[in-house]
Amino acid sequence: MNEEIDEYDIYHQDFTTISEWEVFIARIEEILNEWRLSKAKIPKGNLEYTKKWVGKSEEIKFQSLNFTLSYHTLECELNTNPIKDNKTAEGGWKPSTQLHNGIWEATKNFMDDEDGSPFPVSHWYGLKQYLMLYPSQSLVEENQIKLVMSSINIAFANVDCAVPFFLKIREHWQQCFLGIYEDSEFKTSFDTIHLKRIPNQCSHLNGLANLFKGKIASPVSLEPVLMSAKFSYELKDLEPFVWRPPSQTNEFLSIDGFDVEKLIELPFGAEKNPIQSALLNVMWPRFLENAVIDSASYSDFDPLMAPTWTITIKLRENINCLLSDLVGKMLDLLDDNHLLMDTLGLSRSLGILNPLHKITEAPITISKLVRAAMGSTSVSEFKGPIPDDLLMSLLYYIFPDAVDDDSHKYPEDLQVEMKQSDQEPKLCSAVKSSPAGGLVRRVSLVAARLLEAGGLPYLAHLWYEFTQELQYRWERRIRVPGKEKSFVEVPSQGAVEIELQRSHIVVYLPNFRQ
Known part of the structure; x- marks a missing residue:
């Protein structure tokens, strides 16, 4: 007698349940x-790109492996308008055309410096956008690589993706x-291998062409392969070449050898x-394989006869430049809290050791009466760090109207040049400025050179004498030279230039009305 078997005891495989592979x-x-x-949604047309890479990413898990799917693309120019008409796109621009043009462009920069992309595939194949599936752990097993690549192929075909798709392996x-791209006409495979040693057939161009044809395995004879070649020569050791740093002297500080040109x-x-x-590249951009011979025993390639030469210079990081260091020192003065009188020692020479004593002490004291009766005073004559003869030469350069010599006379036309052509971009349009040959420029040059040569005391001494001269001219209504003759304030000028212009208006306008 046959035993009755419960149907629930029989294992049924439900093929309608989605598997982990299908979820992936x-x-x-x-x-x-x-x-x-x-391909239906991506922007079409010959877009113009910047050199900045942007991207986005998502996390995916498959078979206890964590993957990061990221999309990287060059940022488009703001004035670029993509093609919205499908007919125009079908008749002209195609994603495969852009891909093939990028591959040929990449032959000019192959093995040069990277282009800033997170992965080198954009540099190798001249890509402006691509997808990358990156595993958190090394993907070494062959079965896993084939399974993930088959998943990528299926997803790529179902979506009709218009961007090359890559997988990081090993x-x-x-x-x-490993990468793929496919459309209605072509299928492109991006494969890379890692070899410990280069085989003999890969050391010359004819062997590479035969290897390429063997991979295609076509039953019919193939046309000659279109190829490109490049030789690179890099010079890294530049120590034997003597670098002569620019010589900078402080001869202008000498009274006998004072020269404005050196100042x-x-x-x-x-x-x-x-x-x-320095990287020198010699290239043969496009030629058929039967046009040249490059074998293990003979080669037609002569670097001196290459049609295209390029050179790439790679600069060091954190280069110390003299002018930028000097400008940096001037900008650091904005955070300096030292008083001018303390820097020059005026507080001690004028007897102002503690300004609060002037408020709290009695107006008449016995010590003051004794010093007045004896005719002595504690105030000594101010003596700055810059010698008097050199100081007068500097002041005569800033205020040339104080002497009869016209060698340092200011130009007649003092205006800020703001005219720019319509084709050129407006550089530094929002930066405040001053006339090139005006008073502010001369004061800035002298201040920068004195700060470099003698430090903060030299600069403080110059500024003290400069303000004293301005006060003297203000009290006696003497016009300040090196200023525009107009009475209109220009918003594009700096704060010091505007304040001097206001003093010029106050001093010069009453004389003009008379």
Whole structure:
């Protein structure tokens, strides 16, 4: 007698339940649709791009492996208008055309410095946008690599993706990637391998062409392969080349050798050699394989006869430049809390050791009466760090109307040049400025050179004498030279320039009315 078997004891495999592999594919498709990367939704046309890379990413998990799916693209120019008409796009621009043009452009920069993208595939293949599936752990097993690549192929075809898709494989330190791109006409595979040693057939161009044809495995004879070649020569050791730093002297501080040309000569140049390496590339952009011979025993390539030469200079980081250091020292004065009188020692020479004593002490004391009767005073004559003869030469350069010599006379036309052509971009349009040959420029040059040569005391002494001269001219209504003759304030001028212009208006306008 046959025993009755309960139907619930029999295992039924439910093929309607979605598997982990299908969930992985569906998640990739969902992300690609959210990012609008299908051929029907992606912007079309020959877009203009900047050199800035932008991107976004999502986390995906599959078979106890964590993946990061990221999309990287160059930022588009603001004035670029994509093509919205499908007919125009179908008749002209195609994603595959942009891809193939980028590959040929990449042959000019192959193995040069990176372009700022997180992954080197954009630099290798000339890509302006791409997708990258990056595992958190090394993806080494062949079965896992094939399974993930098959998932990428299925998701790519279902979404009709318009962006090349890459997978990072092998160890993280190995730059190995597998990538695909497919449309109605072409299918492109981006494969990389990592070899410990270069095979003999890969050391010359003819061997590479035969290897490429063997990978295609076409049953019919193939046309000659279109190729490009480049030789690179890099110079890294630049120490044998003597770098002569720009010589900067303080001869203008000498009274006998005072020269205005040496005074206004600001330091310029780098202290050390700013070049880290120089890369020279000689290229043959496009040619058929049967046009040249490059085998293990003979080669037609002569670097001196290459049609295209390029050179790339790589600069060192944190280069110390003399002019930028000087400007930085001047800007650091904004955070300096030292008083002018303390820097020059005027507080001690004028007897103002504690200003609060002037408020709290009695107006008449016995000590004051005794000093007055004896005819002595504690106030000594001020003597700055700059010698008098040199100081007078500097002041005569700033105020040339104080002497009869016309060698340092200000130009007649003092205006800020703001005219720019319509084609040129407006650089520094919001930066305050002053006339090139005016008073503010001369004071700035002298102040910068004195700060570099003698430090803060020299600069403080100059500023003290400069303000004393301005006060003297203000009290006696003497016009300040090196200013515009107009009575209109220009908003594009700096604060010091505007204040001097106001004093010029107050002093000069009454004389003008008379």
